[in-house]
Amino acid sequence: MRFLLDGMLGKLTRWLRMLGYDAVYLNDLPDQDLLALAKRESLVLLTADEELYRTAAMRGTETVLVQGRTEPERLAQIAERYKLRLEIDTTISKCPKCGFAIRETKKSEVEGSVPPTTFKVYTSFWACTNPKCAKVYWHGSHWKKIEQTLEEARTILDNNRKTSLAKEQPHPGRGQDPGEPSAPRNQQIPGKQRDNQTTTRHS
Secondary structure (H helix, E strand, O other): OOOEEOOOOHHHHHHHOOOOOOEEOOOOOOHHHHHHHHHHOOOOOEOHHHHHHHHHHHHHEEEEEEEOOOHHHHHHHHHHHOOOOOOOOOOOOOOOOOOOEEEEEOOHHHHHOHHHHHHHHHOOEEEOOOOOOOOEOOOOOHHHHHHHHHHHHHHHHHHHHHOOOOOOOOOOOOOOOOOOOOOOOOOOOOHHHHHHHHHHHOO
């Protein structure tokens, strides 16, 4: 699944990349160029702009109007729509800054590229494979916040699924006692069938 995000969704772009998905972000591209790019590259257009969303939909471009106010809400919406996993796997994660793949690297290779204290405390590091970026990552104090955000998104997603299932459950027929079991289709409840038969014999 490959996404194109408009200028209002920079944070969501970084989250999708960390989760391992291709996410193109161009915050200075006019709407018409975004639409053309999405169509040409078969990208799913994610936007918080209602007008852009309507235009894309009318032109047959696959698009989603992102409505959540928080990142967990937005992640849950996209995950529900496209069955995305909401867990970070560093073997497939992409650089949140540029979108290139990241790879685990030897500690000795990042010396001088990270703060001295960080180099001393942590043992595992990942580096962006884009030479123009080459950003280095590690599981620092921010990792707890990342996990918390994803946990919130998973909770929202789970609640949404439960709500959808509840709406799909059949409800008791009008006038039926909720505690009374429903009769199979085209079959009367035995007690009521006898009443109907008695009525028929006296008519």
